[in-house]
Amino acid sequence: MFTELNSILNASPDSLTPGEFILLSDRRSDASFLIHHFLSFYLRARCRVCFLGLVQSFSHYSAVSQRLGVSLTQAKEKGQLVFMEGLKEALSTLIPQASSSGSQAMDFLRDPAAGLRSLYEFVRSSAADSGAAGGWGPPVLLVDDLGVLLSLGVRAGAVLDFSHYCRAAVCSQLQGNVVMLLRCDGEEEEEEEEVGEEEGSGWLLRGLTHQCSLSLHVEVCWRRRRRDAQHKQKQIFQYKVHDKGASFFARGTSSAVL
Amino acid sequence: MAAPLNSVGKPQAERLSYNSTSFQKKTRSKLVSIPGTRPSVQNGQLLVSTGVTSLDYLLGGGLAVGTVLLIEEDRYDSYSRMILKYFLAEGVVCRHELFVAAAQDNPDDILQELPSPILDDVAIPKPMEQPRLSCDPQDSLDTMKIAWRYQNLPKVQSALASSSRFGHYYDVSKTMDPEIRQGAKCHRFHPSEQHAHSSNTHSPMLESxxxxxxxxQEVIHREGFDLAVPMSKSRNILRVGLHSLGSALWGDDLCCHDxxxxxxxxxxxxxxxxxxxxxxxxVAVVTVPSHLIQDRALMGSITRLCDNAIALESFKGSEREANALYKDYHGLLHVxxxxxxxCxxxxLPDHKDLAFKLKRKQFTIELCLIYYDNYFLCKTCVPLLESETADECQEQKSCDDAKI
Structure with a gap:
């Protein structure tokens, strides 16, 4: 949890805004440090967290969270965290074996064209459980990252459907929060996007930006865009990732410059 | 007085116990005992050498076990293939197991071309024998013989002696002794040998x-590289070398179509x-002919699914080859x-201006500094100068010719 980011966003683990959909995105940069922030943030806020870790192993997230002062293993044991390790689940689908009967969450790998229904079912069931296991706050869904779904052959439209369903289930019905990370490829190709191809991360990013209530975009510079009912407000900060956190500052005020 | 003493003594005891526990934690890890590996300074990951010492340095000490290194091939695939061979040769010397897959030619061809290791630390005589050198000539002849014999030591001993080191040097002009090569267990994969059994038509993956x-996966399970399965016998590392993935020979059409x-x-x-x-x-090294892949967005997602990614850009066949500025190097390396x-x-490495050269005994990657007009320039400023200097060099040459 980066305290500086919290103060920028006016957020603290004690006072959560229900029903928020936060989009993290990047281009020619790496926004994955933000997902670690939100993971530790919501665990501190005593929310029940469902984490779809599609790109890295559990040990990676666990080691980073340890540095940020949160133990994922303990959270898992206490029933606060549901961790779906995409890499582990994918193997049984990618290399079919007679004996294996893994969870259905990664079923879309068998036929990516069919969409992400199985993954959504997993999210809904684990988010709806939160009422039963006592003591935890509203459910939170974290996804790292949506871009890998595109690489695995899922259509951008299907990913957009998935995010929309998740938002309806978690944000609207259960009054929880959703945080999704999307890592975009390459340059901003304006001309190509105008052709109207329903492919690629640029198209998906525009669709998701339309859905979300708060979008954090990491580029060579870092941008925060908050959308209220009436007006859009955009703030730009510069950042530096350290060993155990990140610091943010207004443009041109880094200690390296001053 | 007793109370303060106690209060002083207590933290000390606590500190002591803390120290001892933290010390134990380090020695507890059993992985370090695998030859040819070392823990990373930054995050405690287990590292293996790529076989190219300067590349190890660039990647933060070496390749972390469990990760993939993507090498974007140079245009003629000469240097990327070389690095793949270095990686495999390092595995043979460290007695790791190998898994080699290639579609272009038989995996055995790659294995036969492995460079010969320079095991200089083996040839050094033991300290006990050194005093004899100073004795009469007959004895020194004897020691010479012993030293000579050391060079032809059986493969097991040479491997043991060398495994203490992390990263070795290789002589590219010679191929590895078949005896040493056969000492390492090697699994091969060639797509044409596999019989097509279509199982799932919907899956986006190709059959190959x-x-x-x-x-x-079979190799990993059978040979006990799986971390989930507790093993009684000593652990070893599997080095996976996959050559030219994405090329048409794998049945892939990434390189052929837009x-x-x-x-x-x-x-x-x-x-x-x-x-x-x-x-x-x-740990795996994968080479991909990225210059044939038109779609940069696709290349971006390929890069993101690997852990390390470097690209080689050889001067061979490009106009830079003739440019005097680059005469010291064979190509550029991009991380x-x-x-x-x-964590x-x-x-990230400190510098982005990197160039490589392949010498007989070493593949070096260094900061590409170019001496021009009494200044050292880095590569990024050079393209502006390239055409200019090329002309100047020509002029200089003609001047020199005129003087003669």
């Missing part, structure tokens, strides 16, 4: 890729490969991605 993934049919085949395979490696004691393993911040 899924067959390879399956064969790799809008390939099997667009997601390679990325899905790399996802599966990452899943396999993360749960086992293995596209370094992994963030178990937030990644360790």
């Amino acid at each position: 890729y899924s067959a390879m993934l399956k064969s790799l 809008n390939p049919k099997h667009r997601h085949a390679l990325t899905t395979f790399l996802y599966g490969l990452r899943a396999l490696l993360r749960s086992s004691l293995s 596209h991605q370094v992994p963030q393993l178990n 937030l911040a990644s360790q």
Whole structure:
């Protein structure tokens, strides 16, 4: 949890805004440090967290969270965290074996064209459980990252459907929060996007930006865009990732410059 | 007085116990005992050498076990193939097991071309024998003989002696002694040998890729590289070398079309490969002919599914070859991605201006500094000068000619 980011966003683990959909995105940069922030943030806020870790192993997230002062293993044991390790689940689908009967969450790998229904079912069931296991706050869904779904052959439209369903289930019905990370490829190709191809991360990013209530975009510079009912407000900060956190500052005020 | 003494003594005792526990924690890890590996200074990951010492340095000490190194091939695939061979040769010297897959030629061809290791530390005589050198000539002849014999030591001993070191040097002009090579256990995969058995038509993966993934998983399970299965015998590392993935010979059409049919085949395979490696004691080097892939966005997602990514840009066949500025180097090396393993911040190299040269006994990567007009310039400023200097060099040459 980066305290500086919290103060920028006016957020603290004690006072959560229900029903928020936060989009993290990047281009020619790496926004994955933000997902670690939100993971530790919501665990501190005593929310029940469902984490779809599609790109890295559990040990990676666990080691980073340890540095940020949160133990994922303990959270898992206490029933606060549901961790779906995409890499582990994918193997049984990618290399079919007679004996294996893994969870259905990664079923879309068998036929990516069919969409992400199985993954959504997993999210809904684990988010709806939160009422039963006592003591935890509203459910939170974290996804790292949506871009890998595109690489695995899922259509951008299907990913957009998935995010929309998740938002309806978690944000609207259960009054929880959703945080999704999307890592975009390459340059901003304006001309190509105008052709109207329903492919690629640029198209998906525009669709998701339309859905979300708060979008954090990491580029060579870092941008925060908050959308209220009436007006859009955009703030730009510069950042530096350290060993155990990140610091943010207004443009041109880094200690390296001053 | 007793109370203050107690209060002073207590923290000391606590500190002591704290110290001893933290010390134990380090020695407890059993992985370090594998030859040819060392723990990373930054995040405690287990590292293996790529066989190219300067590349190890660039990647933060070496390749972390469980990760993939992507090498974007140079145009003629000469230097990328060389690095792959270095990687495999290092595995042979450290007695790791190998898994080699290639479609272009037989994996055995790559194995036969492995460079010969320079095991200089083996030739050094033991300290006990050194005093004899100063005695009469007959004795020194004897020691010479012993030293000579040391060079032809049986393979087991040479491997043992050398395994204490991390990273070796190789003589590219010679191929590795078959005896040493056969000492390492090697698994081969060639797509044409696999019989096509179509299991799932919906899956985006190609048959050649899924067959390879399956064969790799079998090796990992059978030979005990799986981390999930507790093993009684000593652990070893599996080095996976996959040559020219994405080329047409794998049945892939990434390189042939602007809008390939099997667009997601390679990325899905790399996802599966990452899943396999993360749960086992293995490490992979993958080369991809990226100059043939038109779609940069696709190349971006391929890079993202690997952990380390470097690209080689050889001067061979380019106009830079003739440019006097680059005469010291064979090509440029770009570091596209370094992994963030178990930490937030990644360790990017200090400099981006890197060039490589292949000498007989060493593949070196260094900061590409070019001496021009009494200044050292880095590579990024050079393109502006390139045409200019090329002309000047010509002029200089003609002046020199005129003087003669």
